[in-house]
Amino acid sequence: MTTPTAALVGFKQRRRASRSRSLRAWYRNGSLMAGIVIVGLLVLVAVLAPVIAPYDPIAQHLEQALESPSAAHWLGTDKYGRDVLSRLIWGARVDLRVGFLAVLIPFVVGSVIGAIAGYVGGIVDTVLMRIVDVFFAFPFYVMVIVLVFVLGAGETSIYLAIAAVSWVSYAKIVRGEVIVARQQDYVVAARLGGMSHTRLLVRHIAPNVMSQAVIYAMSDIVMDIMAIVTLGYLGLGIEPPTAEWGSMIVDGQEFITTQWQQTTIPGLVVVVTSLGLSWLGDGISDLLSPDRRR
Amino acid sequence: MLHRLRFIPGRLLQAVPVAFGVTIIVFFLSHLLPGNAALALLGERATKASVAALTEQLGLDRPLWEQYFRFLGQIVHGNLGTSLTYQLPVGQLVLQAVPVTLSLLGLALVMSLVISIPLASLAASRPNRAGDLFARGFTLLGQGMPQFWVGIMLILLLAVNVRAFPVGGYGDGAGAHLYFLFLPALTLAIAMSPTIIRSLRASMIGVLESEYVGTAKSKGAAGMPLFRDHVLRNAAIPTVSIIGVNLGYLVGGSLVIEKVFALPGLGSLMVNAIFSRDFPTIQGVTLFVAIFVVVVGILTDVVYTMLDPRVDLAGGTTP
Amino acid sequence: MPSTSTSTDTSVHSEGPRMTAPLLEVDALTIGIRRRGRDDVRIVEDLSFAIQPGERFGIVGESGSGKSLTLRAIAGLLPKGVEVLSGTIRYRGEDLGGMSAAARRKLMGPQIAMVFQEPMTALNPVVRVGEQIAEGPRRHLGLSRAAAAELAVEMMRRTGIPDPARRARAYPHELSGGLRQRIMIAMALSCSPRLLLCDEPTTALDVTVQHQVLQLVEELCDETGTALAFVTHDLAVVNQTCTELAVMYSGHRVEAGPVKDVFRDPRHPYTRGLLESAPDFDDPDRALIPIPGFPPNVAARPDGCPFAPRCRFAIEACTTAMPAQEDVGPGRTAACIRTHEIGSAAPGEPVEVLA
Numbered sequence: 001m002t003t004p005t006a007a008l009v010g011f012k013q014r015r016r017a018s019r020s021r022s023l024r025a026w027y028r029n030g031s032l033m034a035g036i037v038i039v040g041l042l043v044l045v046a047v048l049a050p051v052i053a054p055y056d057p058i059a060q061h062l063e064q065a066l067e068s069p070s071a072a073h074w075l076g077t078d079k080y081g082r083d084v085l086s087r088l089i090w091g092a093r094v095d096l097r098v099g100f101l102a103v104l105i106p107f108v109v110g111s112v113i114g115a116i117a118g119y120v121g122g123i124v125d126t127v128l129m130r131i132v133d134v135f136f137a138f139p140f141y142v143m144v145i146v147l148v149f150v151l152g153a154g155e156t157s158i159y160l161a162i163a164a165v166s167w168v169s170y171a172k173i174v175r176g177e178v179i180v181a182r183q184q185d186y187v188v189a190a191r192l193g194g195m196s197h198t199r200l201l202v203r204h205i206a207p208n209v210m211s212q213a214v215i216y217a218m219s220d221i222v223m224d225i226m227a228i229v230t231l232g233y234l235g236l237g238i239e240p241p242t243a244e245w246g247s248m249i250v251d252g253q254e255f256i257t258t259q260w261q262q263t264t265i266p267g268l269v270v271v272v273t274s275l276g277l278s279w280l281g282d283g284i285s286d287l288l289s290p291d292r293r294r
Numbered sequence: 295m296l297h298r299l300r301f302i303p304g305r306l307l308q309a310v311p312v313a314f315g316v317t318i319i320v321f322f323l324s325h326l327l328p329g330n331a332a333l334a335l336l337g338e339r340a341t342k343a344s345v346a347a348l349t350e351q352l353g354l355d356r357p358l359w360e361q362y363f364r365f366l367g368q369i370v371h372g373n374l375g376t377s378l379t380y381q382l383p384v385g386q387l388v389l390q391a392v393p394v395t396l397s398l399l400g401l402a403l404v405m406s407l408v409i410s411i412p413l414a415s416l417a418a419s420r421p422n423r424a425g426d427l428f429a430r431g432f433t434l435l436g437q438g439m440p441q442f443w444v445g446i447m448l449i450l451l452l453a454v455n456v457r458a459f460p461v462g463g464y465g466d467g468a469g470a471h472l473y474f475l476f477l478p479a480l481t482l483a484i485a486m487s488p489t490i491i492r493s494l495r496a497s498m499i500g501v502l503e504s505e506y507v508g509t510a511k512s513k514g515a516a517g518m519p520l521f522r523d524h525v526l527r528n529a530a531i532p533t534v535s536i537i538g539v540n541l542g543y544l545v546g547g548s549l550v551i552e553k554v555f556a557l558p559g560l561g562s563l564m565v566n567a568i569f570s571r572d573f574p575t576i577q578g579v580t581l582f583v584a585i586f587v588v589v590v591g592i593l594t595d596v597v598y599t600m601l602d603p604r605v606d607l608a609g610g611t612t613p
Numbered sequence: 614m615p616s617t618s619t620s621t622d623t624s625v626h627s628e629g630p631r632m633t634a635p636l637l638e639v640d641a642l643t644i645g646i647r648r649r650g651r652d653d654v655r656i657v658e659d660l661s662f663a664i665q666p667g668e669r670f671g672i673v674g675e676s677g678s679g680k681s682l683t684l685r686a687i688a689g690l691l692p693k694g695v696e697v698l699s700g701t702i703r704y705r706g707e708d709l710g711g712m713s714a715a716a717r718r719k720l721m722g723p724q725i726a727m728v729f730q731e732p733m734t735a736l737n738p739v740v741r742v743g744e745q746i747a748e749g750p751r752r753h754l755g756l757s758r759a760a761a762a763e764l765a766v767e768m769m770r771r772t773g774i775p776d777p778a779r780r781a782r783a784y785p786h787e788l789s790g791g792l793r794q795r796i797m798i799a800m801a802l803s804c805s806p807r808l809l810l811c812d813e814p815t816t817a818l819d820v821t822v823q824h825q826v827l828q829l830v831e832e833l834c835d836e837t838g839t840a841l842a843f844v845t846h847d848l849a850v851v852n853q854t855c856t857e858l859a860v861m862y863s864g865h866r867v868e869a870g871p872v873k874d875v876f877r878d879p880r881h882p883y884t885r886g887l888l889e890s891a892p893d894f895d896d897p898d899r900a901l902i903p904i905p906g907f908p909p910n911v912a913a914r915p916d917g918c919p920f921a922p923r924c925r926f927a928i929e930a931c932t933t934a935m936p937a938q939e940d941v942g943p944g945r946t947a948a949c950i951r952t953h954e955i956g957s958a959a960p961g962e963p964v965e966v967l968a
Binding site for chain 1 (some may be wrong): 440568569588
């Protein structure tokens with residue numbers, strides 16, 4: 001029977017070996033590279049928005065309303081005379097930032113709750129999972145919409161609403177992983193060696209179980225951006241006049257017969273963003289769990 | 295088979311605490327509003343009288359637990375409150391809107407199967423060839439497009455540029471309903487298909503490599519009979535489960551689609567209630583939808599049990 | 614490895630003209646994987662044998678010898694990527710490879726049927742067993758649903774399944790392994806085929822059940838005059854059930870002939886090795902002599918006889934060319950250049966190289 005340290009070291013060595021095998025090939029993964037390029041470009045655009053946007057996104061020039069695309073305004077102007085292209089660029093700042101932050105809170109909260117439920121087990125686990133079941137009954141969009149309504153429109157509400165609804169998925173995933181991990185040899189060995197629960201959870205179990213949660217988070221970002229854009233479409237999201245892709249789509253829907261690009265282009269940008277994030281997410285998930293079949 | 299359906303009462307019983315939890319959450323939604331709930335609900339232009347009336351109607355001046363039980367009692371009697379906007383019982387409004395939403399969901403499900411089954415079969419029978427790559431590309435794209443935007447694009451392409459379909463509304467009579475539901479259902483189907491295709495393709499690949507398909511071929515089976523009796527009957531099983539799990543998400547998506555196409559279903563009811571701050575309606579619709587999702591979950595288990603004779607949900611799978 | 618001049622005599626019998634045409638003729642069959650830019654991987658190489666109508670023919674070899682693939686090639690069920698690289702399979706004189714897929718499918722059921730090794734995975738888990746048996750007759754014999762169902766119950770009765778009418782409504786997972794295998798046999802025989810291909814049908818069963826199932830197969834084939842192509846690694850099974858056999862090693866046929874003769878007096882070192890390493894209940898004190906080593910990697914077979922590296926009779930000449938099929942008795946062949954010396958060797962001892 002190996003010593004606790006030996007079991008732990010052996011396990012870590014095997015993990016490191018499989019990870020380095022996959023790292024060596026990452027730059028050859030076509031979709032991963034495409035994802036990195038697209039997301040990188042978008043982040044760049046968002047960061048440099050003040051510099052590269054030709055016009056102020058919220059200044060209204062009613063005399064220039066609803067102009068077709070031209071040399072001066074590459075994508076035309078909206079009903080308030082605002083340059084569509086500039087709004088698109090500034091919108092990237094909003095949607096990307098909010099999307100990324102919106103994923104963090106449920107990721108952290110859900111993972112902690114799931115880890116506790118999985119590790120402690122027993123009545124704590126049963127109660128927590130019942131609560132999860134209750135939350136699961138509420139359709140994502142219904143709850144987010146209602147919560148944003150209740151909390152009032154605006155960025156903070158979006159974070160709270162999405163967090164309140166999304167944490168359950170992370171809880172379920174992490175709980176499942178912790179239950180499996182808890183029975184592994186290295187955990188038993190560490191406990192026999194006298195390691196405290198907290199230290200064991202934080203320093204040894206967590207790094208091994210988080211990969212599944214991270215993989216889910218990658219697809220969750222896409223879902224959250226969809227939700228933010230949908231909220232914007234419904235008029236419940238980021239408050240006007242801030243440029244946001246969803247509200248741009250709803251603004252443009254009115255003029256679909258004359259200026260169809262106003263409602264189409266922001267949607268296309270969302271599609272490209274999602275594709276980029278999906279590819280990036282797939283690539284990262286491949287790196288994190290090379291031996292699992294997707 | 296009836297014997298295997300004996301899990302239903304147990305599952306219904308399990309659903310009860312979940313239902314309770316749902317009611318608690320829905321109830322406390324109103325109490326998340328800071329300050330005077332009635333005032334916040336009615337907005338700044340409310341008169342003192344209307345604030346007082348609403349306070350009394352919602353029983354906001356009573357202790358919390360008393361309010362909750364009053365709320366529960368009302369629900370059990372089918373009383374979901376009265377809509378502030380329409381001055382009609384919320385229950386009535388919900389019941390009027392439900393057929394529209396159900397028709398939309400039903401049509402969307404049928405359409406998504408029509409799209410998904412052939413694509414998944416094509417992909418599974420020739421993995422990594424043109425058909426498969428197309429199916430996977432469609433899946434990737436389908437998941438990346440905002441549902442409501444797909445709806446708008448369909449309107450642009452098929453209702454504005456080419457006057458094939460109406461821009462919105464519901465029409466009169468069953469035939470007209472179908473016509474008006476076509477584009478919204480197609481939008482939802484495009485949203486649903488990626489999940490179905492991905493699951494079906496994976497399970498089909500597994501089934502196609504199985505021994506029993508080999509046995510069927512050794513009996514001379516091929517083409518449609520092979521596909522229908524052997525491949526699909528087995529590959530569909532995990533997919534049914536996946537559809538059931540995703541149905542909640544889809545119901546939410548359908549609500550937004552209703553707004554895009556101006557369909558008088560639960561979605562429009564909800565969204566309009568939000569904008570007119572009609573809280574009883576919001577509460578009623580949310581409650582209904584949540585319970586609906588729980589019921590659908592049980593129905594999914596029933597269908598799953600019917601499809602797979604090995605499954606015994608009351609006592610674990612038969613070895 | 615180049616194919617040297619092996620005898621293309623498909624019949625394992627080397628004497629006299631046959632009175633009846635063989636039911637199945639496998640002629641220089643090579644099965645493998647085509648690779649672009651590199652040599653093809655040959656799993657079965659230059660295999661020839663014939664099965665007469667009503668004959669019970671065994672194909673013996675260890676895992677990886679290619680015996681299962683041979684059966685699958687006859688049935689047209691080769692796995693993805695594996696194909697017939699050369700040679701022909703003729704059923705009743707017709708080349709199976711030259712047929713259209715539709716014509717070939719018409720044969721599967723009423724002419725050729727197959728029983729698989731693992732009945733749990735070989736039966737459709739979500740369809741009742743009676744229906745599965747009835748599927749073939751409905752398709753090939755044009756029976757109505759009711760008539761086919763009756764036939765299914767009758768077939769189940771003939772395979773010794775108790776209470777067949779009720780059992781027909783069962784699902785595979787509700788039946789024991791022995792019953793499932795009987796279902797498979799009933800299914801295979803439901804259209805009265807002329808040739809029954811059996812791929813290790815008893816390997817996955819308990820020993821007691823094995824015996825019953827084997828007897829069943831023998832009886833039914835006798836009754837209907839169905840020929841049997843029986844693949845197995847179990848010598849005892851071949852001894853009991855088959856009259857003729859072919860021994861395969863690493864994709865080649867190394868010995869062939871009547872079962873009793875071959876087992877009494879094996880003329881290939883591999884066959885000898887198999888017999889010496891298998892327990893004999895009539896001689897329980899005999900020492901078991903295992904064959905050392907492992908079969909060669911299919912993609913990298915050495916030149917010459919594939920058994921040479923493990924063969925205690927091997928000489929230099931064995932490694933240069935694949936031995937031809939030699940006549941070693943009435944209706945018997947063996948592919949070994951030292952075959953005439955093997956008969957006289959004592960167990961476990963190499964034969965002296967005669968100048």
